[in-house]
Amino acid sequence: MDQGDTQGEGRMERKKRETRQKIVKVAMELIQRQGFDSTTMEQIAEEADIARKTLYNHFPVxxxxxxxxxxxxxxxxxxxxxxxxxxxxxxxxxxxxxxxxxxxxxxxxxxxxxxxxxxxxxxxxxxxxxxxxxxxxxxxxxxxxxxxxxxxxxxxxxxxxxxxxxxxxxxxxxxxxxxxxxxxxxxxxxxxxxxxxxxxxxxxxxxxxx
CATH class of the missing domain: 1.10.357.10 (Tetracycline Repressor, domain 2)
Structure with missing residues (x-):
């Protein structure tokens, strides 16, 4: 991410961004390893070590x-x-x-x-x-x-x-x-x-x- 994108970013916004980045990274690793259809939201939440509610707050599907x-x-x-x-x-x-x-x-x-x-x-x-x-x-x-x-x-x-x-x-x-x-x-x-x-x-x- 460009430095300009994070200027003035507060602690909550930074945590939210970092969580989204972690979710995307974990999900894509799972998808590349076992395929999109075989990857579930529950697996993504577990692998990312976050609550399912947190995952759905960031991504609905x-x-x-x-x-x-x-x-x-x-x-x-x-x-x-x-x-x-x-x-x-x-x-x-x-x-x-x-x-x-x-x-x-x-x-x-x-x-x-x-x-x-x-x-x-x-x-x-x-x-x-x-x-x-x-x-x-x-x-x-x-x-x-x-x-x-x-x-x-x-x-x-x-x-x-x-x-x-x-x-x-x-x-x-x-x-x-x-x-x-x-x-x-x-x-x-x-x-x-x-x-x-x-x-x-x-x-x-x-x-x-x-």
Whole structure:
């Protein structure tokens, strides 16, 4: 966690954060060792040496624990990408770099990504209190689009939030399709096509018909 995230943090807030981190660590170790379906909330509480009530106060279901783990990984990847972002020449290159790095991680972690997406889709209509906040990939895409608008590459009459949402919808659909049958296409190559679609649109550029 960044130092800036904990500045001004009181004792209770620190204890709560440390407990959540411990739960996530223990739960993911159990899941990686014996599988998601075989891991129960009771096992997680016992292994973390906390009361079940404490566990449920932090996470209502084990899917929420996996979601927090994925969000943490996403923020870590975003921090790594951000350090190199401003050296890249344009919006398309920045998006390609960001999504390639993010979906390389997804390719290695398909099961937990599927669990996370299912959990998020189930909660997306329940209001902002259930969303878990902005992911690392969303934050880095917002910064890329902001830079693109600043340099005139990206139109300014559509908000950054709306443009990020459009990218989210497209990349989410691709991931769900890939999770259904990973042999049909290469995920990172398909994401590169999504970036091209976002930047250039769907019209055939050379005038030919397919």
């Amino acid at each position: 084990k899917e929420a624990i996996v979601d927090e783990y994925v969000r943490g990984a996403s923020k870590g990847l975003a921090r790594e990408t951000l350090s190199n972002l401003y050296k890249l020449p344009d919006t398309k290159t920045r998006l390609l770099e960001t999504l390639d790095k993010a979906y390389e991680w997804v390719e290695f972690n398909p099961e937990i990504v599927g669990i996370t997406l299912g959990y998020r889709h189930k909660n997306m209509c329940r209001g902002p209190g259930y969303s878990g906040g902005e992911t690392g990939t969303q934050s880095i895409m917002a910064e890329i689009i902001r830079l693109g608008q600043e340099t005139g590459e990206i139109r300014r009459d559509i908000s950054i939030k709306r443009l990020v949402m459009q990218l989210d919808i497209m990349r989410g659909a691709v991931v769900m399709d890939w999770l259904g049958d990973k042999s049909r296409f290469e995920l990172r190559k398909e994401m590169a096509k999504i970036v091209d679609l976002f930047i250039n649109g769907a019209m055939q550029r050379d005038g030919s018909k397919v």
